[in-house]
Amino acid sequence: MKEFIPGKLYQQSMEKDSKKANGRFYTPDYIIDFMLARVFSNVNIIENPFIKILDPACGCGFFLIKAYDLLKEMLKSNLEKIREKYSDETYETNKDGYVIKINGKQYWQEKNLHYHILKNCLYGADTDKEALGLCSASLLAKDNNDYKDELNLVCGDSLFRWEKYYCREQLVDELENYKLIYDIKNSRDHTVEHVTRDRLKEILRNNMFWSNKFDYIIGNPPYVGHKELNMEYKKWLLDEYNETFKDKSDLSYCFYQRALEVAEDKGIIGFVSSRYFMESPTGRNLRRYLKNNSRINNIVDFYGETIFPGVGVAAAIFFISNEVDNNNEIEVWKYQGNGFNKLEHKDFQIFKINQDSITEDRWILIPNEERRILEKIENGCTKRLGDMAESFQGIITGCDKAFIIDNDTIKTLGIEAELIKPWIKNSHVDRYRVRNSNLKLIYSDLIDDPSRYPNSIMHIEKYKQRLENRRECKKGLRLWYQLQWGRKTELFTKEKIVFPYKSTCNRFALDRRGCFCSADVYSFILKDGVGCCSLPFLLGVLNSRLYEFYFKLFAKKMGKDIYDYYPNTVMDLKIPDYKACKDIEAISLELIRLYEEDADSKRISILEKEIDDILRSYFSIRKEALSLK
Structure with a gap:
């Protein structure tokens, strides 16, 4: 697998203050590999070769680039079975800039996998146009075959509900006429926005992009504390994401709610983010939301160990699915090692806890024996120190x-x-x-x-x-x-x-x-x-x-x-x-x-x-x- 140098250089070139303000921190390769391996472990590529994978804060595309490699290998390994299963299906593809229709036998060939993955499987969004440009270039360079279509990459705020607040029919109708300024309706604010043609196209692309439902959502949502947020944007978040975001919440909290909104039924979400919401007072809303609206499959708690170079963020990886299961058992990996550059079972204490046992007051990730001791202490006292x-x-x-x-x-x-x-x-x-x-x-x-x-x-x-x-x-x-x-x-x-x-x-x-x-x-x-x-x-x-x-x-x-x-x-x-x-x-x-x-x-x-x-x-x-x- 080729190492993606341009994106890393771009990340390294960003000023420290800029990274902090935008919450952009490079995810180490071993974390990406681990997350993708866990997420892809239950992929049935034969039953669904059109899986949709989204990184809602993709930046330079590190997750998507590695996901491309995994997908291509899975498709190649099962290509004969896929071709046999879907031989009579009809597919559209792009040849020399023209859309043509071919049958399954013709479509499911190794030479077409590059097109198939980019066209149907990988989706990325970010507010950083330069980073998206590097992501695009890196994905296109994955194969010598030319790719003529647009990539599924959009520039815009992933937290804005583009699919809900704009009417696609109106956007398409407006584009049929050439104007200097277009008037489009924003149903969220019940206002009419006056935009240029380029902005109208951008809104339409986001509207179409976010109308999809995704099988797998993975990434490293930006950590931006409340002090770093623009006041107007913070007010918008407090209104738009009132179920998860409070006055001192981190921006990353909202990405969990947004991911569950756009995930397919039982779709899998894997995010590496600050672990602080499990304990902080401002994480109460998010704790309640996740417990009641998702199945928490796995928490990999690094327990204070630094995994982002030069960044003092205590992180954890959360794997959740878009379903509700009151009897679910969460598999917890609690780090017990002494520094690492890869994730190995031997460095973790691994145990299971019932999802019902975590409360909105605080998520305490401990084995059942320790939980019983905790309950004895808590139940044996009537007063707190406070x-x-x-x-x-x-x-x-x-x-x-x-x-x-x-x-x-x-x-x-x-x-x-x-x-x-x-x-x-x-x-x-x-x-x-x-x-x-x-x-x-x-x-x-x-x-x-x-x-x-x-x-x-x-x-x-x-x-x-x-x-x-x-x-x-x-x-x-x-x-x-x-x-x-x-x-x-x-x-x-x-x-x-x-x-x-x-x-x-x-x-x-x-x-x-x-x-x-x-x-x-x-x-x-x-x-x-x-x-x-x-x-x-x-x-x-x-x-x-x-x-x-x-x-x-x-x-x-x-x-x-x-x-x-x-x-x-x-x-x-x-x-x-x-x-x-x-x-x-x-x-x-x-x-x-x-x-x-x-x-x-x-x-x-x-x-x-x-x-x-x-x-x-x-x-x-x-x-x-x-x-x-």
């Missing part, structure tokens, strides 16, 4: 060099003491304790009169130009010497539990020193009126091995062994009854002391095991089930 605690993020300075200093700098510059606050970052947060930090924060939001704090102002002023360029300063929301987001001082001065926003394991610490935290640290305090609970008790629960296991069952994985400890997820943890597990509090207080003293690890291990034993007993979980020794 019912008892209030979480908040650390401070965003907008320029750490201006506000974060060490003790030596404070002495040298004579920074005013009343502005100085203890400062910690992610690296200072350990299990049960906050490590000592030599860093301090100039909490400049306390400056009411700059003339009273000349030394602090003199230091901060070194970075004035950069500080003034902060968005909040440009909008007049913050003074140049203030912190970008200073939060409320009373939140930091209270006794609180702090934890890093990303970590390989549960790292919750009790802060009694009133540390101010950077943005890569989150904290929580007890809500007013919360009785029969304490921060040391919660600390012991959250740092337990059982709760680390529990958290990782549904936490978002950000990379190899790195998990996202975003408060939405942490606050969703169910917490056991305080009175029934009260002994954890005293053990936790002892662990705090031992960790602060760097005590013998053997004693620490014994106490931590005691907490796990209490929790396992409370939830009736066997020790062997978690391999907790």
Whole structure:
């Protein structure tokens, strides 16, 4: 199989910002090969040699080019049987620019396969004309036989329902007359559009293209976050795709709904996309839509492993079919390897879950044994952490060099003491304790009169130009010497539990020193009126091995062994009854002391095991089930 160099060069030449804005990222060959192999595994080319394959965001055509090779090989291998089965059928073909009719014996010849595949089987759409041009050139170059017809490639937004909002008869009638401007009806907006002849032809081509139903839809729909979307287009999506798209949704969500709309009954869809919708609040609509409107056949979850070079998108592959099956079992492949350039069974944990077991709250992809443990924990508690605690993020300075200093700098510059606050970052947060930090924060939001704090102002002023360029300063929301987001001082001065926003394991610490935290640290305090609970008790629960296991069952994985400890997820943890597990509090207080003293690890291990034993007993979980020794 020849490697398609022009398309790859085109992808590589695109600026990084342009790729991000348009959501265009090159799909590695081994991912394309894997997806096509899975999709084509149930193709019966003899029964249906006219299968329609669509890539709705085809770009340079990497999926279509490889699909061409697979189709041609399948057709060649079965050509004799196909010719025999359809020998008496009549087919149209293009010879020297003229459409002629021939019988099946003449049509089903190897020399005609190039024409057949391009004319009847491969369909691609994209908004990038240059990429489509490369796709077209690459497909045409697949065979030395000339292809005289138009390829099934259209330039336009695949999310627009061309087949629904334009009347083909009116478009055809309009084209019969030559005009400078044509008036065509758009039934979606109930308006009349004034377009040129070329635009009218483009609309007609899209209308005819999207009137097809497709047997297989495959590709890498663009990942475009809500911040990158044009405001008008976002409003249109919120209206047009209200079943799947919410205010902070990704553009790729809409492609799932659109694919199901244009797929044949029981048609197969294979998309590689961000896995984030399985867990995010804004993915709720899409989760509900897919569960209720499709049969989810297979999910290949890369579980935070990077598969797109240079792109920090946690991806998964979703194979679904256009049918509803309430008793369906989803085959899940969960990546367990250490980096790859091909997909092999040995690198995945493979298991099945019932489609009914996934909820719109969150898709948790775990084997049945782990699901039973999860259910014991969830059903054994009445309250979530968010019912008892209030979480908040650390401070965003907008320029750490201006506000974060060490003790030596404070002495040298004579920074005013009343502005100085203890400062910690992610690296200072350990299990049960906050490590000592030599860093301090100039909490400049306390400056009411700059003339009273000349030394602090003199230091901060070194970075004035950069500080003034902060968005909040440009909008007049913050003074140049203030912190970008200073939060409320009373939140930091209270006794609180702090934890890093990303970590390989549960790292919750009790802060009694009133540390101010950077943005890569989150904290929580007890809500007013919360009785029969304490921060040391919660600390012991959250740092337990059982709760680390529990958290990782549904936490978002950000990379190899790195998990996202975003408060939405942490606050969703169910917490056991305080009175029934009260002994954890005293053990936790002892662990705090031992960790602060760097005590013998053997004693620490014994106490931590005691907490796990209490929790396992409370939830009736066997020790062997978690391999907790």
